[in-house]
Amino acid sequence: MLTPLPEVPPTPGSDASSSLLPLLPLAPVAPAVPDGAVAAPRPVTPGITVRRGGLVDVNAVVRMLTAGNRHIDIDGDGEPDGPLDPEAAGSAARMALSHVVLDRGDLWVAHDVAGDLQAISVWMPGDVEGVAAELRQVLERELGTTDPGEAIGPSPHVRPQLMGAMQAVLEQALVLQPRLVLFAVTVAPQVDPAAVVELARAVVAPVVSGDGDVLAVALDGDRARLLEAVGFAEVAQVPLGADHALWLGRA
Numbered sequence: 001m002l003t004p005l006p007e008v009p010p011t012p013g014s015d016a017s018s019s020l021l022p023l024l025p026l027a028p029v030a031p032a033v034p035d036g037a038v039a040a041p042r043p044v045t046p047g048i049t050v051r052r053g054g055l056v057d058v059n060a061v062v063r064m065l066t067a068g069n070r071h072i073d074i075d076g077d078g079e080p081d082g083p084l085d086p087e088a089a090g091s092a093a094r095m096a097l098s099h100v101v102l103d104r105g106d107l108w109v110a111h112d113v114a115g116d117l118q119a120i121s122v123w124m125p126g127d128v129e130g131v132a133a134e135l136r137q138v139l140e141r142e143l144g145t146t147d148p149g150e151a152i153g154p155s156p157h158v159r160p161q162l163m164g165a166m167q168a169v170l171e172q173a174l175v176l177q178p179r180l181v182l183f184a185v186t187v188a189p190q191v192d193p194a195a196v197v198e199l200a201r202a203v204v205a206p207v208v209s210g211d212g213d214v215l216a217v218a219l220d221g222d223r224a225r226l227l228e229a230v231g232f233a234e235v236a237q238v239p240l241g242a243d244h245a246l247w248l249g250r251a
Contacts, residue, residue: 045195050202053107058097062090064117083152092139092152099138100131108203119199122184123207128173161241168238172248179212201230208251218247
């Protein structure tokens with residue numbers, strides 16, 4: 001069931017990035033969006049280069065996604081529900097980037113003069129259901145298992161809740177038929193909070209400015225607020241476990 005997203009008050013130091021666990025099983029963190037950031041966008045910081053990512057960036061992107069990882073507590077038992085095997089999850093992320101994102105999706109990075117990544121956006125093709133099946137085949141082959149979820153997914157007792165939410169996301173994607181789906185936009189934790197929205201917008205804008213709608217998914221209010229700040233409008237909320245929801249936006 002899809003319901004409007006309730007307003008979530010900001011939490012100091014909380015997560016402000018977006019990802020989707022089954023396809024890119026990571027929950028990266030970034031500085032919280034500062035008050036007033038949406039109303040006062042700034043030019044991209046001098047010394048920052050924004051470009052389309054490539055194979056050379058995959059390892060650095062995965063490191064950025066996994067740095068400071070924070071997973072949500074799906075079932076409300078007080079324990080974060082992250083991947084059972086973090087190393088396998090990292091491998092899965094590299095394969096998703098190499099085999100799907102760079103092939104049929106999109107990847108944009110912002111780096112400083114030293115080449116260090118400051119922000120990234122990871123886009124999957126709009127055919128979410130087909131991509132999920134394709135990625136599963138890749139993971140089965142590369143991880144040597146018939147059930148990649150055993151390695152990259154959370155504990156078995158919360159998987160049905162996650163899969164139920166994913167099914168609702170797939171249904172929305174079928175209705176909206178987006179060109180691409182934004183599964184992760186991440187700003188490095190060391191970035192000045194005043195520049196978070198600016199950098200996030202810089203790596204999202206090249207895709208949003210293209211023809212056709214794009215969809216974005218967020219795991220909580222902070223992530224949703226960052227997506228709204230860079231131009232996404234709320235479409236729906238998909239309930240996920242205890243007091244959580246997958247937020248969907250369109251641009």
